[in-house]
Amino acid sequence: MSGSFHAAPVPPPSSEAGDGLGDQSLALYFQSQLPDLPERVLEDVWRSMPEVARASPHCSEHDAPSAVDPRLRAFVRNIADPTRSPEDRARMHRALGRSAYLHGVDPVLLQSAYQAGARFAWRRLAEALRRSGATADQLLRATEAVLASAEELSGHALASYRELSEDGTEALRRNRQRLLQVILAEPGSVAPDALSRAANAARWTVPRSIACVVLDRRWETGERLSPALDPDVLSDLRHPEPRLILPEPDRPGRIDRLRRALQGMRFAVGTRVGVAEAAQSLRIAEHALSLLRQGAFRDADHVRCDDHLSTLLLLNDEHLARRLxxxxxxxxxxxxxxxxxxxxxxxxxxxxxxxxxxxxxxxxLHPQTVRYRMRRLDELFGDQLHDPAWRFEMELAIRAHRLLPHPATSLQRTD
Structure with missing residues (x-):
C-alpha cells in the first residue's frame, strides 16, 4: 500500500537525454518536489478503505480516515524513505499484515489496498513527471518501479497475514479439541469455570443441549470433514473412535447435514442432553454404534438414539436380555x-x-387361524397368559429376541 511510494529502484535519468531532471534520482526528486506524497496517497486509500485504516499499527480506532495521525505520518515516511534498507521496509509491512489479521481485515481487502495505493501514487507521480518534462522511457520506468514496489511490499504483508492465519487456525483447532475434552470429562473432574474458559478460547457459544456422535471407523490421515458440516460442531477425529459434539441436535436439518459431511460413513448420535451430561450421551452413542455394527438397526447407515430408546433400553445389557x-x-x-x-x-x-x-x-390372517394359534399357546403357557406381569415380560422378551444380533441359546431369530 504505502510502500508503493518507494521509487528508489528507478535509476537517475541520463543527462544526455536532454530532460529537465539532470542526474537527480527520481526518488530524491519525488522527495524534494512531492514532500507530502505519502500522506496524500495514504489519505486516498484510507478514505476509500476505512477498514484498512483502522488496522494500521499506528492508527487508533477513533482516528478519522481523512485525518492522518502524526504517528502514521512518521510510519509512512519511514516506509517511503529511499535510504531505508529492504529489511526495514519488509519488517514494517509485515507489521501491517499482522495488524490487519488481528483487526479482522480480509486478505483480499488488504491486497486491494496495496493495489489502490499504487494507483493513487502513480497518478500523482505521473503528473509530476509530466510537469518535469520527463521522457516516455522515464515514465515507463517510474510505472514499473511503483508496481514492483507495491508487489514486493504487499507480499511481505500478506505473508505475515497468512502465517498468523495458519497459526490461528491451528490454535483454534487445539482449543476446540481441548473444549471437547472438557465437555466429555466426568462430572467433578474439572474446575467449575473450566467450561466457560475453554469455550471462550475456542470461540464457541455454549448451547442449551448437545448430542455426542461417534463414527464407525478411524479417520484416515489427510481426510477432512465436508464443508456441509455446521461450523459449531466440535470434532476429535484423531481419537481411535472419532467423535463429534453436535450442538442443538434437534435443529432442523442438523442430521441431514451431518450425513452429507460424513459422506456415507456410519455413525450413531447419542441422546440429547445438557452439556453437563455429555459423557452419558457419548456412552449411549457408543453402545448404539456397537448395535448398529451388529445389525440391530437393519440396514441403516446411522442411528439416532432418541428415536430408539426402547431398543437401547432392552439391549443395554445383552446378558440380561438373553436371560429374559x-x-x-x-x-x-x-x-x-x-x-x-x-x-x-x-x-x-x-x-x-x-x-x-x-x-x-x-x-x-383369518380369525380362525389366530384362534387356533392362541389355543396352542394356551397349551404351552396356560394361566400365565392372563398374568399382567408375565405378559409384560413376555412382550419384552419377544422384542429383545428380534433385536438381539445372535440367537439366544437354542432359540433362533424370529424374523
Missing part, C-alpha cells in the same frame, strides 16, 4: 423353527393389541 428371552421362551424350545416363529408372531400381536380379532387384522 431364555427364561420366558423356554416352553418353545422343543418346537421346530417355523411353528415357533408363527406362534411368537401371533403372541406378540395379541399382547400388543389385547384381542384376537385385532391380532388377526394386524397379521392379515
Amino acid at each position: 428371552v431364555e427364561r420366558r421362551m423356554a416352553a418353545l424350545e422343543r418346537l421346530e423353527t417355523e411353528p415357533r416363529r408363527r406362534l411368537l408372531e401371533t403372541l406378540l400381536a395379541w399382547l400388543s393389541t389385547g384381542s384376537q380379532a385385532q391380532a388377526a387384522v394386524r397379521l392379515h
